[in-house]
Amino acid sequence: MPADLAVVGLGHIGLPLAQAAVAAGIATLGYDPGLAADRPAARLPADGADTGPLLDPGALVDTGVLTAAELRRMLSGGFRPITDPAELGRVRTAVICAPVPQGADGALDLGPLSGAARALAARLRPYTTVILESPVPPGTTEGVLRTLLEEGSGLRAGRDFHLAYSPSRTDPGSRTHGHANTPKVIGGLTPACTESAAAFYGRLTDKVVRARGLREAETVQLLETNYRHVNIALVNEMAVLCHDLGIDLWDVIRCAETKPFGFQAFRPGPGVGGHSVPQDLSGPPHTVRPLRMVELAQQVNGHMPRYVIQRTATLLNEHGKSVRGARILLLGVTYKPDLADQHGSPAREIATRLLELGAAVSYHDPYVAAWSVLDRPVPRADSFYEAAADADLTLLLQPHRTYDLQGLAVKAQLLLDTRGATPAGAAHRL
Numbered sequence: 001m002p003a004d005l006a007v008v009g010l011g012h013i014g015l016p017l018a019q020a021a022v023a024a025g026i027a028t029l030g031y032d033p034g035l036a037a038d039r040p041a042a043r044l045p046a047d048g049a050d051t052g053p054l055l056d057p058g059a060l061v062d063t064g065v066l067t068a069a070e071l072r073r074m075l076s077g078g079f080r081p082i083t084d085p086a087e088l089g090r091v092r093t094a095v096i097c098a099p100v101p102q103g104a105d106g107a108l109d110l111g112p113l114s115g116a117a118r119a120l121a122a123r124l125r126p127y128t129t130v131i132l133e134s135p136v137p138p139g140t141t142e143g144v145l146r147t148l149l150e151e152g153s154g155l156r157a158g159r160d161f162h163l164a165y166s167p168s169r170t171d172p173g174s175r176t177h178g179h180a181n182t183p184k185v186i187g188g189l190t191p192a193c194t195e196s197a198a199a200f201y202g203r204l205t206d207k208v209v210r211a212r213g214l215r216e217a218e219t220v221q222l223l224e225t226n227y228r229h230v231n232i233a234l235v236n237e238m239a240v241l242c243h244d245l246g247i248d249l250w251d252v253i254r255c256a257e258t259k260p261f262g263f264q265a266f267r268p269g270p271g272v273g274g275h276s277v278p279q280d281l282s283g284p285p286h287t288v289r290p291l292r293m294v295e296l297a298q299q300v301n302g303h304m305p306r307y308v309i310q311r312t313a314t315l316l317n318e319h320g321k322s323v324r325g326a327r328i329l330l331l332g333v334t335y336k337p338d339l340a341d342q343h344g345s346p347a348r349e350i351a352t353r354l355l356e357l358g359a360a361v362s363y364h365d366p367y368v369a370a371w372s373v374l375d376r377p378v379p380r381a382d383s384f385y386e387a388a389a390d391a392d393l394t395l396l397l398q399p400h401r402t403y404d405l406q407g408l409a410v411k412a413q414l415l416l417d418t419r420g421a422t423p424a425g426a427a428h429r430l
Contacts, residue, residue, distance in 0.1 A: 121152025187217025271346025273335025332398025
């Protein structure tokens with residue numbers, strides 16, 4: 001079956017986009033260079049027509065972005081995860097959703113994006129619309145992606161094919177915000193590129209917002225990501241301050257969010273997880289001065305796992321125990337409630353530091369069947385009630401919906417709630 005859309009990169013950005021496209025009735029191919037190399041599986045459709053090898057669906061479930069049931073619905077709706085990049089030349093629209101991880105030096109690694117661009121460029125046909133959704137620094141779409149596509153295809157962007165950028169706005173696990181009711185920002189290389197991309201996204205969303213150009217659209221992503229990190233850092237600092245002053249921050253937030261203007265409520269936590277990486281653009285190839293607030297926000301948020309350890313040690317000491325030898329239960333080790341995705345979760349650093357201090361660490365998470373830290377498996381509790389009753393201290397890191405938090409507060413010997421999810425007065429809060 002011919003496809004209208006190819007999603008290149010099947011991770012936390014690409015899979016939700018493919019899911020929304022299939023739900024909108026758009027025949028969609030999915031291609032991921034890394035997954036295709038690791039786990040191909042030859043399959044034939046029921047009618048016996050040979051469509052070539054398809055990607056093993058288990059590889060997509062393993063990403064933690066979609067459940068097996070969600071993926072089955074996509075496959076039955078016409079989604080085809082392919083392993084042969086030659087099929088990318090048969091679509092009218094291609095959206096690149098390759099990951100852009102942060103390297104050890106803090107710089108963004110554009111290697112996966114470049115690989116995806118080269119795979120597409122070799123098959124790119126005239127009149128195709130190419131859109132980038134990966135989170136990239138301003139100037140990347142034109143300076144990197146355009147160059148790779150033109151060199152690999154012999155075609156010219158803006159004349160032979162359309163090129164645009166649209167920041168991803170997925171809210172994983174949200175029951176409120178999906179593709180249909182979340183406006184999409186689009187900036188094209190030319191006005192015609194913008195309109196071509198707008199025509200595609202108009203099939204997925206109720207509202208399309210046109211940016212002035214590529215760099216403006218890219219900078220929307222930069223602003224939105226940094227806004228989140230800076231405001232989380234502010235409320236994390238408020239959490240430390242309020243604890244020192246004996247003030248209930250959660251009550252402060254409850255009252256403050258009644259203000260109908262000039263305030264948006266953020267809540268503290270044990271750190272910041274997820275895939276969005278704050279950017280200050282101070283390193284090569286940029287020559288602008290760093291965004292000082294972003295630098296400071298990274299320092300504040302990066303300190304929160306150590307602050308959780310400090311609070312843990314203090315609570316144990318107040319009850320005549322030390323961290324060394326203490327039985328500590330971690331509840332919820334994913335980066336967000338009700339998701340299996342562990343990317344950037346502060347739970348790993350917290351567990352690592354506790355183990356280094358000599359604690360006996362176990363965990364419970366309904367979405368994580370097995371978990372290893374420091375190259376050794378962490379014991380998984382079968383019943384979080386019994387485990388909390390047995391533990392010297394329970395750390396609530398992620399309040400999954402399946403957790404009975406009121407019952408947990410009764411069962412646990414000591415409970416440190418890092419998310420303010422338990423009833424007021426039922427637990428020690430961050």
